[in-house]
Amino acid sequence: MKRIVEFMKRNYKIILVVTALSAILWSFIPREKKEDPEKDKLILELLTMVLERGHYSPVEINDDFSKKVYHKYLENIDPTKRFFIQSDINEFSKYETSLDEMILRKDISFFNLTNSRLLQRMKESRKIYENLLSKPFDYNVKESINIDYDNLPFAKNKSDLVERWRKQLKLSTLSSLTDKQKLEEEKKKENASYEEKSFEVIEKEVRESTLKSLDEYFNFLEKELTRDDWFAIFLNSIVERFDPHTFYFSPEDKEKFDVSMSGTFQGIGARLQKKEAGVEISELISGGPAWRGKELEAGDLILKVGQGKEEPIDIAGMRLDDVVKKIKGPKGTEVRLTVKKVDGTIKVISIIRDEVETEETFAKSSVVEKDGKKYGIIYLPKFYISFENKENRDAFKDVAAEIEKLKAQNIDGLIMDLRDNGGGSLETVVKMVGLFIPEGPVVQVKAPRRNPEILPDPDKRVQYDGPLVVMINNFSASASEIFAAAIQDYKRGIVVGSKHSYGKGTVQNVIDLNQFIRSSSFGDLGALKTTIQKFYRINGGSTQREGVKSDVVFPDRFSYLDMGERDEESALPWDKIEPAKYEPLQINYDNIILNSNKRIATNTTFKLIDENAKWIFERKDEKVISLNLNDFNNELAVADEKLKKFKAISDYKNTYEFKSLPDELALFEKDTVLKQKRERWHEEMQKDIYIEETLNIISDIKLLTKGKSLTQKLSLN
Structure with a gap:
């Protein structure tokens, strides 16, 4: 759980570390403007040095560390295993035990390879889901889906990947289909003269809605996420190996963190955390809109996020901060959350955003x-x-x-x-x-x-x-x-x-990475929250x-x-x-x-x-x-x-x-x-x-x- 960090005025040992690191780094930080890859290498170097010297219990960066980073990173960028295929994994696997040396050498070629391949596979996925959603699913077939993605192997090939997409989309539409059928039945009970929609009409509406949601989600991935966003995922796959409360904040994330520390914001008043099963409600802020609504509760898993009357977006695989960005919004606007309750039931909860008061x-x-x-x-x-x-x-x-x-x-x-x-x-x-x-x-x-x-x-x-x-x-x-x-x-x-x-x-402190260099043409380098006591x-x-x-x-x-x-x-x-x-x-x-x-x-x-x-x-x-x-x-x-x-x-x-x-x-x-x-x-x-x-x-x-x-x-x- 990412909570407000505990500060202590007597953390003079951290100040000593900062001073020592600054003296070392000032001697060789280039002054001229560099391309982003050079900035990435600099951040990687700063993080490893701060963690080795400032973390309460530094982890040895060895082959075992490399394996854990490798698997955590792939899990973070493809949690439901619907992008990469086995040939990709075969290509990536040669890095499984060498990421430790690469981190120390500031070699980011593994990130470059996986990121470019991920973006390629995402682009290909558009054609897959567009084709699958162009025709009805057969709900009479006796088949099932295994959602234990952690233990599922990656798709063997592209045809196997299409089959995986088919089942995931069928599950998503099936859930929406049953919800809409129940809604039609309730309307009929309330009004005997109400003419219920046919199964075919409902089924088509569900596919169209799912297609729109996926288009919005992939547009979001392509247009709103930058290389820095993807690189931050890679970096956190590294730093979180030290302990769950050590976290790298990109400049944008640090700004959002500072806002959250101030205690006032406009949104629904809920804290989220990333779990293996998805994004979970970890806490409701007393007095906030979600708290007042009485429907959302700690332990609920968010499946989709919708803005007002717009079709909801499936958030599977979306970064936690990006989910937060979708849920937050101006006071008075509506957000609709499709959540899986702790007991396994699915529910759509409408919340009007408001000022969350400290x-x-x-x-x-x-x-x-x-x-x-x-x-x-x-x-x-x-x-x-x-x-x-x-x-x-x-x-x-x-x-x-x-x-x-x-x-x-x-x-x-x-x-x-x-x-x-x-x-x-x-x-x-x-x-x-x-x-x-x-x-x-x-x-x-x-x-x-x-x-x-x-x-x-x-x-x-x-x-x-x-x-x-x-x-x-x-x-x-x-x-x-x-x-x-x-x-x-x-x-x-x-x-x-x-x-x-x-x-x-444990006790954490937030360390501004910019303090380690006198001047930088790379701009803001972000910050590291790390465990110190x-x-x-x-x-x-x-x-x-x-x-x-x-x-x-x-x-x-x-x-x-x-x-x-x-x-x-x-x-x-x-x-x-x-x-x-x-x-x-x-x-x-x-x-x-x-x-x-x-x-x-x-x-x-x-x-x-x-x-x-x-x-x-x-x-x-x-x-x-x-x-x-x-x-x-x-x-x-x-x-x-x-x-x-x-x-x-x-x-x-x-x-x-x-x-x-x-x-x-x-x-x-x-x-x-x-x-x-x-x-x-x-x-x-x-x-x-x-x-x-x-x-x-x-x-x-x-x-x-x-x-x-x-x-x-x-x-x-």
Whole structure:
């Protein structure tokens, strides 16, 4: 997941690397204007030098490295294997174990060969799909398609490639065909006099629509993608071998990255990530159009993107940034996303673009009553901070302010909701942990070839000393994992949620490549985001790959899927160091955890969620899809019938009433949008079974502690 990078002011070692590299490079960088290939070589050299000297764990550039780059690059440029044929691969394969030497020699002939061949094959593909879509497909034939592209061989020859295109196009049209047939049936039900379109008419419309989408997609590839765009794909196939969070930004990509860092943009308010199966929704930004629409959710795979009433474009094989470019757009315009839901169903979702406000990335709080006691909930989407202007809002100050407001409401316990929190500032999370403990270490940070540095709570004052529960899920990463781990290690509270958090235990910095040369006739060289440090819990264990394991595990849709950093091929390994000296509180939560597990085991909704998770796990390996219309419809009918059973999960609603605090209620009279956002949040919590069980847990902590301060050296068993 590509999250906001964590900056540290003490990264003087990186400054030393920058200075050393600059001194070396200034001595031989040519001043005269060069052609683009020379610029490519320069960027390649800069990247390898920065990575070798500045990356936390430099990878040896050898034959094994070469093989991984080779296969990753081919996967990136032809993921569904519909362009290259085996003779191309035979020609390319001689480079499979020599890319390491070529990278060090700044030899880009492999890129030149593959790029020119790819563009040639793409041009040939136009004729293939135009010919195939010129006549109807036979949907009565008993045949199927295997969509396990990772394990499929490349097409043997051009005729085999045409057959592959035929099946892929047939699957695409079959999906659209069944959708349109259902739409016709619904129109007939609504209006008995409605004259349904014939199968032949619908089939022809689907082929025409598919042809238009492909034409637009290939026009986009030919007209909008430059050599620099293709070369950036090649470069990232190299740098991502170091770890998943190391990434090269071309000048255009760096500009977009800077815009995203500012926190405001016009679009749908969703973060995307490239997965093997395609482009996935990794996070919805609270308050954004997608979030308000309630239809799109994390885990959805985007298949097509349509602008307003225009026919949608198939995004298979399209670069992540190019998908983002298609989805973003001016406020007030419509984008239609064809998505594959986590349960395998296909859905078209219409979203009106809007200004995505940074306000909804800030902390917010609510109060709720249970059994005569009042509890506070703080939702924190990220650990934000402004490094340029310390007077701006940051998560530490905002959470501290929310705690004071909640304390004024005489709360009996506090829930910190860090679900989907992708991280942020290391400095901020260290100070925030300090709101809940009197003193002591919070996290350990290690740079290459240096002893670990212990980062302590900078303030001995305790802002809140009552019962505390931290909520996490599979997408809680980085700084949120530091917070949950510290609370867990100190036994300051209970961590609840998914089996484990994301497992990102590394720190990145963005390095501007232009700083390494005094002047350049090549223009902007872009930037490199690279991993420079690793952080560890105070107990000595790393969160890398393993994440933070919940004290109480809630069943969720992803319970049986292996998600997170551990799913990344090039992720840095888990390890541990010496623990820091700290004193955990003498509190025994065992009975509370046991009672929660008993409630979960007997709860019908949790049982259904677990059953749904098992069903999703069983379907994940279904790679063969029927291309026979009747069989395809039967498969859809079986899935739809199963989904009816799981609908009870979304229909769930608890009996609690969540309320805004007095200062926010006063704002609602003037800010109806804010009121709407908070009402939507409260409505979500009413439908959130995880919140309900978390309230049960914090009530039990309240009974255990009997109102005593949890930051004192107590023995509570």
